[in-house]
Amino acid sequence: MSISVNHISKSYKSIQALQDISFNVNEGELFGLIGPDGAGKTTLFRILTTLLIADTGQASVAGYDVIKDYKAIRNCVGYMPGKFSLYQDLTVEENLEFFATIFKTTIEANYHLIKDIYVQIEPFKNRRAGKLSGGMKQKLALCCALIHKPKVLFLDEPTTGVDPVSRKEFWDMLKRLQQKGITILVSTPYMDEAALCDRVAFIQNGELLEIGTPKNIVKEYSKKLYNVKSDNMYQLIDSLNTFKYTYSAYPFGEFVHYTDTRDEFDIKELHSYLKDKGLHNITIEITNPTIEDTFMALAK
Amino acid sequence: MKLFIGFIKKEFYHILRDRRSLFILFGMPIVQILLFGFAITNEINNVNIAILDHSKDVTTQNIINKISASKYFSVNQFIEKEQDIESVFKKGKTKAVISFQNDFNQNLVKNGHATIQIITDATDPNTANTISNYVNAIIQSHVKELNKGINIEYQIIPETHMVYNPELKSVFMFVPGIMTVILMLVSAMMTSISITREKELGTMEVILVSPLKPIQVIAGKVIPYIALSVINATVIIILSIFIFEMPVQGSLILLGFESILFIITALALGILISTVSATQQTAMMISLMGLMLPVIILSGFIFPISSMPVPLQIISNIIPAKWFIIIIKAIMLKGVGFSFIWKETLILLVMTLFFIGLSIKKYKIRLD
Numbered sequence: 001m002s003i004s005v006n007h008i009s010k011s012y013k014s015i016q017a018l019q020d021i022s023f024n025v026n027e028g029e030l031f032g033l034i035g036p037d038g039a040g041k042t043t044l045f046r047i048l049t050t051l052l053i054a055d056t057g058q059a060s061v062a063g064y065d066v067i068k069d070y071k072a073i074r075n076c077v078g079y080m081p082g083k084f085s086l087y088q089d090l091t092v093e094e095n096l097e098f099f100a101t102i103f104k105t106t107i108e109a110n111y112h113l114i115k116d117i118y119v120q121i122e123p124f125k126n127r128r129a130g131k132l133s134g135g136m137k138q139k140l141a142l143c144c145a146l147i148h149k150p151k152v153l154f155l156d157e158p159t160t161g162v163d164p165v166s167r168k169e170f171w172d173m174l175k176r177l178q179q180k181g182i183t184i185l186v187s188t189p190y191m192d193e194a195a196l197c198d199r200v201a202f203i204q205n206g207e208l209l210e211i212g213t214p215k216n217i218v219k220e221y222s223k224k225l226y227n228v229k230s231d232n233m234y235q236l237i238d239s240l241n242t243f244k245y246t247y248s249a250y251p252f253g254e255f256v257h258y259t260d261t262r263d264e265f266d267i268k269e270l271h272s273y274l275k276d277k278g279l280h281n282i283t284i285e286i287t288n289p290t291i292e293d294t295f296m297a298l299a300k
Numbered sequence: 301m302k303l304f305i306g307f308i309k310k311e312f313y314h315i316l317r318d319r320r321s322l323f324i325l326f327g328m329p330i331v332q333i334l335l336f337g338f339a340i341t342n343e344i345n346n347v348n349i350a351i352l353d354h355s356k357d358v359t360t361q362n363i364i365n366k367i368s369a370s371k372y373f374s375v376n377q378f379i380e381k382e383q384d385i386e387s388v389f390k391k392g393k394t395k396a397v398i399s400f401q402n403d404f405n406q407n408l409v410k411n412g413h414a415t416i417q418i419i420t421d422a423t424d425p426n427t428a429n430t431i432s433n434y435v436n437a438i439i440q441s442h443v444k445e446l447n448k449g450i451n452i453e454y455q456i457i458p459e460t461h462m463v464y465n466p467e468l469k470s471v472f473m474f475v476p477g478i479m480t481v482i483l484m485l486v487s488a489m490m491t492s493i494s495i496t497r498e499k500e501l502g503t504m505e506v507i508l509v510s511p512l513k514p515i516q517v518i519a520g521k522v523i524p525y526i527a528l529s530v531i532n533a534t535v536i537i538i539l540s541i542f543i544f545e546m547p548v549q550g551s552l553i554l555l556g557f558e559s560i561l562f563i564i565t566a567l568a569l570g571i572l573i574s575t576v577s578a579t580q581q582t583a584m585m586i587s588l589m590g591l592m593l594p595v596i597i598l599s600g601f602i603f604p605i606s607s608m609p610v611p612l613q614i615i616s617n618i619i620p621a622k623w624f625i626i627i628i629k630a631i632m633l634k635g636v637g638f639s640f641i642w643k644e645t646l647i648l649l650v651m652t653l654f655f656i657g658l659s660i661k662k663y664k665i666r667l668d
Contacts, residue, residue, distance in 0.1 A: 049509045051667045070665070071511070079509040085502035089317045090310065101306030102510050144506075 001060075002027045002152055002183035003048060008057035010043055017043040018054070019206045025185055025199075030178045032197030033187040034295065040206040041187040042082055045156045048185070049079045062151045062183075075103075078150035080141050082157045082187075088130030092121055092140055095129050096147060103148030113180065114143045117173055135166030142173070146182075153177065155186040159193065171196050191292035202295055209298040214291050221289040221297060223247065226267075227255040230279040239277040243270070250296060257293060258284075303512070307520035314494065315524060325490060329482045329532050333539050336474045344430050349396040350377040350388050355404035363416075363442050367398065372434050389421050396420040396431045408446075475540040476628040477601030480621045482536065483559065484566045484595050487529045489587035491521055491570030496583040499574075505667065514663040518656075522567045529563040530556075549635025555628065558641075561648055562624040568655035569620075575662040595621040623648045 003025035010018040018040045025031040033041050046052040048061055050070035058065070064072045086095045096118075100107050111118070117139050124132065129140060138158055145153060155174075159167040171193065174184055186197070194200045195214045202209040202217075210217055228249075230236045236256055240249035247259040258270075267284050274282050315321060349367070353360050368375040379388060379397070388394045399417040401407065408414040418435050420428035498504040507517065537555070540546040548555065569591065577583040596602060598612060599621035605613055616622050623644045630636045638645070 046667060051505060051508060053666065074509050075511050077509065079506065081502055081505050083502040085506045087310065087314070087503060088501070090313055094310070094313060098306055098310050099506075099510075101303055102507070102512050104303055104511065 001025070001063075002029065003031075003059075003061050003185060005044075005048070005059045006057055008044070008047060008054045008059055010040075010047065010052065010054045016206050018047075021057070021203075021206075021208050023201050023208065023211050025183060027183055028178065028181050030174060030184045030186070030196075030198045032194050032200040033185065033203055034189075034191065034194045034200050035187070035203035036189055038205075039203045041203060042156055043206075044203075045079075045081075045154055045185075045187065049077060049154055050074060076151045078145035078148065078153045080138075080145040080153075080155045080158055082160065084137050084141060086129045086137070086141055086144060089128060091126050091128055092132070093125040095140060096143055099144040100147045105148050107147065110147055110149045113149055113177075114146050116176060117146075118143050120169075135162045135170075138162055138166070138170060139173075142170075146177070150182065152183045152185070155184065157187050157189065159188060159190065167193070191290070191295060194291045194295075200291075202298055204299050210294070217294050218289055218291055221294050223259040223289075223297070225287050225289045225293055226258045226260075226284055227252075227287045228258045228270075228274075228282070228284050229255050230274065230282045232279060235277070236274070236279060239274055239279065243273060248296065248300060252292070255287075257287075257296075259297075304516060304520060307512070307516065308523055311494070311520060311524040315490075315528065321490060321493070325486055325528055326532065326535070329486065329536055330539065332482055333475070333478050333536055334543075336478050344372050344427060344434065346374050347372060347396065347427070347431055348376045348394045349373050349398060349431075350379055350385075350394045351375055352379050352382070352385065352397055352399040354402045355400050357403075357405040359405040359408060359414075359446075360400045363400075363439060364398075366438050366442055367435065370434075370438060373431075385419060394421070395427060396435070398435060475536070475544065475546055476625050476632060477596075477599070479533065479536045479540075479559075479628065480562070480599065480601060480624050481592065481595050483529055483533060483563055484569075484621055485587065485592055486532060487525055487563050487566035488570035488573065488591050489584060490528075491525050491567050492573040492577065492583040492587055493580050494525075495521055495571065495574035496577055496580045500579055508665065508667070514660055514665065518571055518660060518663060521571065522564070525567055525570075526560065526563055529566075530560060533559045533563070546632070548632050550631035550637065554638055555631045558624070558627050558631065558645065558648075561645065561652065562620065562627075565620045565624075565648060565652040565655065568652055568659055571659040572655055572662065575659055575664065594619050598622065599625050601625060620648055620651050623651075 001024050005024070006022050008018055008021045009016075021040075021044065033044065035041055043052065047054050048059060048066060050066050050073050053067060060066060061073050062076050064070075064076075066073060087098070090098065096107055096114075100110075121132070121136050121139050121143070124136065129137065132140065142155070142158065145155070159170055162170065167190075174186065175196075178184055188194070197214065199211065199213050200217065201211045210220075212220075228236065228240065233251065233256070237249060237251060240246050240256060240258055245261050245265065247261045249256055249258045251257075260270075271282055271284055315325070351364055353364070364375065367373050373396075377388060377394060379385065382399075385397050385399075388397060397417075397419045399419065401415050401417075404414045404416075416439060418432050420431050495504075498507065533556075537548070537552075541548060570587070573583055573586050573590070577586055598605075598608075598616045598619050600616065601621070605616050605622065608616065627641045627644045627648070630641050634640075
């Protein structure tokens with residue numbers, strides 16, 4: 001077991017940040033912590049990286065206790081905080097060199113680990129880190145977190161504020177790192193990234209809602225889900241929300257995802273209801289739930 | 301060790317690339333020392349004075365010549381009547397009028413005493429006071445010359461003997477104080493800011509999750525500033541020697557070592573400040589308010605400690621700057637050796653060790 005979390009709770013004054021969280025991450029696993037802002041993801045990361053002490057519960061990383069053996073953990077994990085935390089006034093190369101030095105290694109020794117990523121930012125190696133674009137900053141931060149060949153990598157929202165292309169590249173890199181045997185715990189508010197993890201845990205308001213592989217989580221979705229579309233999106237959601245059999249209705253791309261309170265129902269009934277509300281070009285069709293639908297159902 | 305050098309290298313990059321802090325580091329000391337040295341002084345230079353000479357004899361002429369020959373005064377006007385004195389002052393340029401009585405020389409020779417009136421413009425009481433002291437000194441020295449080789453004593457001469465600073469040069473008093481203020485402020489403020497900056501930017505979070513030990517982080521922060529502060533201290537001493545012609549009577553090496561000790565004291569205080577402040581701004585405020593005021597007011601830099609109320613005198617003992625000012629005044633002005641200042645040095649050393657110990661203990665190995 002690479003990371004084990006047992007009944008961890010943490011509160012700040014009046015706010016309960018984490019409530020009885022338990023889960024395990026296997027060695028070499030790419031584990032995703034999915035949840036909206038303020039769910040408690042960062043707090044959990046800080047507890048696991050020995051930066052905070054939990055109120056109750058116990059946790060271990062790479063076999064070391066997060067409180068007792070904090071020094072050992074600090075030697076063998078890589079941590080990329082949610083906020084960009086490199087030296088803005090140092091160049092790309094100087095940052096990397098600094099982090100290599102404080103982990104008692106050199107860039108050359110572990111170059112193979114970061115090579116894929118570093119070649120992309122190498123043309124800018126003499127540029128100050130503060131002048132890099134969002135995507136490049138994240139790549140550099142990842143390089144710095146990787147340079148000492150950590151056993152476990154903690155990435156707190158690494159793709160927030162990064163463009164879609166860079167996000168895709170970033171996840172490709174994580175996959176490659178995973179193949180090198182590094183355990184990765186990554187948090188993200190983006191549902192589409194959840195599907196790329198081996199296993200995910202949904203977290204909201206400090207509580208763990210669900211853990212499992214993305215596939216199994218989707219399978220657990222029990223309701224029939226419909227794509228509803230019309231010419232007026234706003235009015236459509238409004239009308240669906242006042243429909244007496246509506247269980248849930250929320251926008252999803254160009255559609256509204258709709259579920260009914262009844263197990264079986266006639267599509268025509270909904271169709272005519274919407275038509276009476278003055279909507280046109282209405283289409284209603286059954287669709288497969290995604291991981292986001294599962295989360296929405298769980299979070300309800 | 302390599303780890304350590306890497307950390308120090310990084311600190312130097314920070315300092316050298318941040319123009320603003322570089323300016324504070326090197327610009328402020330020079331500006332301050334020049335400001336204090338030239339502008340804020342008690343001494344007088346080329347003060348305009350007027351002469352009212354009723355006697356116009358050899359002695360008065362000699363005294364006038366002596367006064368106008370000194371660099372403190374320039375005689376810009378001769379007036380004839382008492383009534384003119386007021387109008388001279390009203391014009392504002394003349395700060396003092398020196399008036400000789402009738403038959404000045406005769407009186408002196410016959411009666412053994414003669415009077416000179418020194419009338420000063422007391423709108424600036426300090427200057428007025430200084431002027432009258434200076435004029436007095438010149439007259440006394442002249443009287444002394446007159447009396448030379450003559451058995452009759454013309455006058456009782458009050459002996460004013462000024463030790464260490466015979467010319468009453470206030471800059472000599474200010475330099476040790478300024479040096480203390482600058483070293484304290486620059487060292488403490490810069491380190492506390494540089495540590496809190498890491499907290500603010502989030503880099504502290506990454507540094508914490510690394511094998512770096514607290515002592516390594518602290519030492520890594522302190523060493524670059526020791527080097528820079530030593531340069532600062534050197535610049536201040538060079539400025540005071542070459543611009544203000546301040547004599548350094550004692551050993552420069554001893555002065556250097558004592559300065560390094562005080563720099564370390566200040567740096568330790570800076571680290572202590574950074575452990576209790578979360579942002580750069582708080583760190584700066586605490587450094588300015590918590591250090592600059594006590595250093596200026598309670599260290600004996602401007603106000604003599606002996607004339608303070610007893611509670612403040614007691615408090616002044618815990619101000620490291622007080623001891624450092626005593627030490628460097630002793631070295632620079634009196635030229636004493638280590639045997640005279642070992643007690644003050646020891647106090648400073650104990651304080652420094654205490655601050656370092658406290659800041660290592662207070663250094664947080666986790667986030668708050």
